[in-house]
Amino acid sequence: MFKKDDTAHNFEELEAVAGSEEAETIIAAGVRVDGNFNSRGNILIEGIVKGSMKTDKDLTIGEKAKIYASVAAVNVYVAGEAQGNIKASGRLELSPTARVFGDVEVKTLVVAAGAILNGKCAMIGVETPAVEDGELKEKKNVKDKE
Amino acid sequence: MRGPAMAGKATSSVLGRGLSLKTFGAPTVAPPVAASRNWPSSAAMERETAVLPAVRPKPIRVSLRDAQEKIGLRHVAGAAKISAARVSGPVHSYIYDTFVQEMKYLKTVREIENRLVDLGINGRTHRLSCFKNLREIVSDDVARGIKTVVIIGNDESLIRVMDAAGESGVVLGFIPMGPDKENQLAKILGIGAGTVACDILSARLLQKIDLGVVNGHYFLTNIDIPAANLFVECDDKYKLSFLRSADIRVCNLLGWQDDNGKNLVSNPSDGFLETVVYSKSSGFLGNVRELFKEEKKSARLSVFYNRKINIIGNAPFVAWVDRRKVLNKKLEITIAPGKLKMIIGKNRQI
Numbered sequence: 001m002f003k004k005d006d007t008a009h010n011f012e013e014l015e016a017v018a019g020s021e022e023a024e025t026i027i028a029a030g031v032r033v034d035g036n037f038n039s040r041g042n043i044l045i046e047g048i049v050k051g052s053m054k055t056d057k058d059l060t061i062g063e064k065a066k067i068y069a070s071v072a073a074v075n076v077y078v079a080g081e082a083q084g085n086i087k088a089s090g091r092l093e094l095s096p097t098a099r100v101f102g103d104v105e106v107k108t109l110v111v112a113a114g115a116i117l118n119g120k121c122a123m124i125g126v127e128t129p130a131v132e133d134g135e136l137k138e139k140k141n142v143k144d145k146e
Numbered sequence: 147m148r149g150p151a152m153a154g155k156a157t158s159s160v161l162g163r164g165l166s167l168k169t170f171g172a173p174t175v176a177p178p179v180a181a182s183r184n185w186p187s188s189a190a191m192e193r194e195t196a197v198l199p200a201v202r203p204k205p206i207r208v209s210l211r212d213a214q215e216k217i218g219l220r221h222v223a224g225a226a227k228i229s230a231a232r233v234s235g236p237v238h239s240y241i242y243d244t245f246v247q248e249m250k251y252l253k254t255v256r257e258i259e260n261r262l263v264d265l266g267i268n269g270r271t272h273r274l275s276c277f278k279n280l281r282e283i284v285s286d287d288v289a290r291g292i293k294t295v296v297i298i299g300n301d302e303s304l305i306r307v308m309d310a311a312g313e314s315g316v317v318l319g320f321i322p323m324g325p326d327k328e329n330q331l332a333k334i335l336g337i338g339a340g341t342v343a344c345d346i347l348s349a350r351l352l353q354k355i356d357l358g359v360v361n362g363h364y365f366l367t368n369i370d371i372p373a374a375n376l377f378v379e380c381d382d383k384y385k386l387s388f389l390r391s392a393d394i395r396v397c398n399l400l401g402w403q404d405d406n407g408k409n410l411v412s413n414p415s416d417g418f419l420e421t422v423v424y425s426k427s428s429g430f431l432g433n434v435r436e437l438f439k440e441e442k443k444s445a446r447l448s449v450f451y452n453r454k455i456n457i458i459g460n461a462p463f464v465a466w467v468d469r470r471k472v473l474n475k476k477l478e479i480t481i482a483p484g485k486l487k488m489i490i491g492k493n494r495q496i
């Protein structure tokens with residue numbers, strides 16, 4: 001009953017799965033990528049990636065995926081584990097199962113309850129005020145003491 | 147210098163006394179100038195030549211398709227304006243595969259030939275046999291000025307001629323013959339069977355198609371590598387390693403219909419090869435999960451887009467290149483973008 005012969009597998013089954021017309025790079029479970037990975041299209045990761053990863057479109061890190069890489073994309077959706085800096089020129093979304101260990105630079109950040117984010121967070125396109133009132137006061141106090 | 151009169155004397159001496167040329171009526175021997183009174187002298191001939199206007203050969207009118215091909219355009223209105231282009235001989239060459247010469251295809255072949263004549267695109271014909279080299283036929287045709295080589299056969303025939311056509315830069319046409327399952331490429335290219343293909347040839351919709359190159363040899367469709375302990379390097383930038391055993395397929399032109407009616411056709415004009423990795427389920431537990439669909443099928447399929455792939459094995463491994471078995475320790479795979487110019491149909495899937 002369970003004796004399904006994998007060796008007899010042909011690629012016809014794959015075509016049923018990958019019938020979508022969108023060109024998308026997929027790194028499935030059981031596959032490990034080492035090096036600098038650049039792509040123009042969407043990327044879906046379910047496997048392991050080490051190095052760096054860059055795309056002009058969206059990046060999805062699946063629940064079982066493990067990323068040990070710096071990542072740059074437009075929109076990033078994280079459900080798995082990512083160790084490294086993430087730069088998203090659009091939106092970064094962390095699902096409840098997400099675990100991010102690294103600095104994050106994003107335009108829009110969405111963090112679900114239960115997600116882990118350990119690192120610095122910077123928002124793109126937001127100007128930091130030149131001199132804050134608190135800092136001015138602190139400086140004045142220091143001068144008075146001197 | 148030996149003149150015609152001397153030649154006459156020599157002949158009579160050979161024939162002997164009492165015999166003349168008239169007796170034997172030898173037409174091949176030119177009569178002496180003195181004997182033929184009606185012949186004009188050389189001076190008179192020169193005069194006539196000077197008086198007569200120079201006869202120029204009439205320009206051969208070519209069809210719009212041929213003219214477009216001549217000047218490298220696809221969409222030009224007004225065939226009459228371009229008809230000044232002169233073509234010395236036929237621009238089409240038709241190569242019949244061996245199995246097409248069987249009796250059961252005779253009727254179809256006749257219909258195709260008639261249709262080609264009706265459309266005005268008939269040309270040289272070659273019938274393949276075990277003594278004829280396809281590469282030589284194509285190179286000979288190209289040397290004769292033929293611009294379009296049409297193969298009449300099935301997928302296997304197209305794959306065979308692709309190598310030679312890719313190198314020579316000639317436009318390749320295809321007329322599929324035989325059962326549908328042996329003509330999957332024709333379906334992808336949108337080419338119907340029989341006389342429909344002749345109309346597609348006549349319409350002449352051209353597309354440049356990439357060819358894959360593996361260890362210096364072209365391939366059109368794909369490379370299949372069954373599960374083996376392999377090391378894959380992509381674009382000299384990253385490496386792939388597999389935690390489970392995995393089948394690898396490098397696709398250039400591929401497509402068929404599955405049970406669900408969904409198609410995957412890799413784009414053969416994008417300048418990329420698609421590397422598809424199928425990670426197999428791990429052991430008994432994996433099979434159970436697969437049975438109950440706990441493990442998503444999509445998670446087992448990896449797809450990469452590359453221009454250069456190096457596949458290295460510790461030992462020689464088996465690979466199927468265009469359905470031909472190859473045993474090698476290393477495969478260097480690259481792509482030759484737009485190498486093959488093909489005539490395709492409107493209903494193409496690419």
